[in-house]
Amino acid sequence: DSGVTQTPKHLITATGQRVTLRCSPRSGDLSVYWYQQSLDQGLQFLIQYYNGEERAKGNILERFSAQQFPDLHSELNLSSLELGDSALYFCASSVGTRGNEQFFGPGTRLTVL
């Protein structure tokens, strides 16, 4: 158990819908990261927040957005869902902004039908 929690574990929805994935980092960690893992794309970095501020952005689609709240939990919002958005979404956390171990949560499996 990494100490990072994610809800829900599974999500099944239809194309065009909007969903919110939630992540609570390990106690004491200020950075939260979101990654997408699909069979054809591997593990892809989406976005990093540090203490409430956006720190780095990857190839995150405009339909996706995230934020980190004052209690440091984070949410990833996915809208206008497409079949290709079906994937495992992982949240990770670390103490600092860079060069630190990142601990991954159990992931949310999103299926878009």
Add this chain to the structure above:
Amino acid sequence: QQPVQSPQAVILREGEDAVINCSSSKALYSVHWYRQKHGEAPVFLMILLKGGEQKGHDKISASFNEKKQQSSLYLTASQLSYSGTYFCGIGSSNTGKLIFGQGTTLQVKP
């Protein structure tokens, strides 16, 4: 920009050794190694920061060659529990962004 891992897959018998390589086209600041079992989260193994150091714990170690822009993961006397997919992630010098390789699937047989 994605680092290249080799080999793509390897099958071992218990007790055998393996080496997984990770090569980057960019200068390395940090290399992060993870192991992932099917359907589970990646599990952190170790991180190496630039400086050409070698790290290890138990029977898993890794090296970092800044000049060659590559890192290698060494698994000695492999155990069944070592089976899984190994990923290297290249870290940025100014953010926590990790760019992962495509993964190396390791299967250890009794």
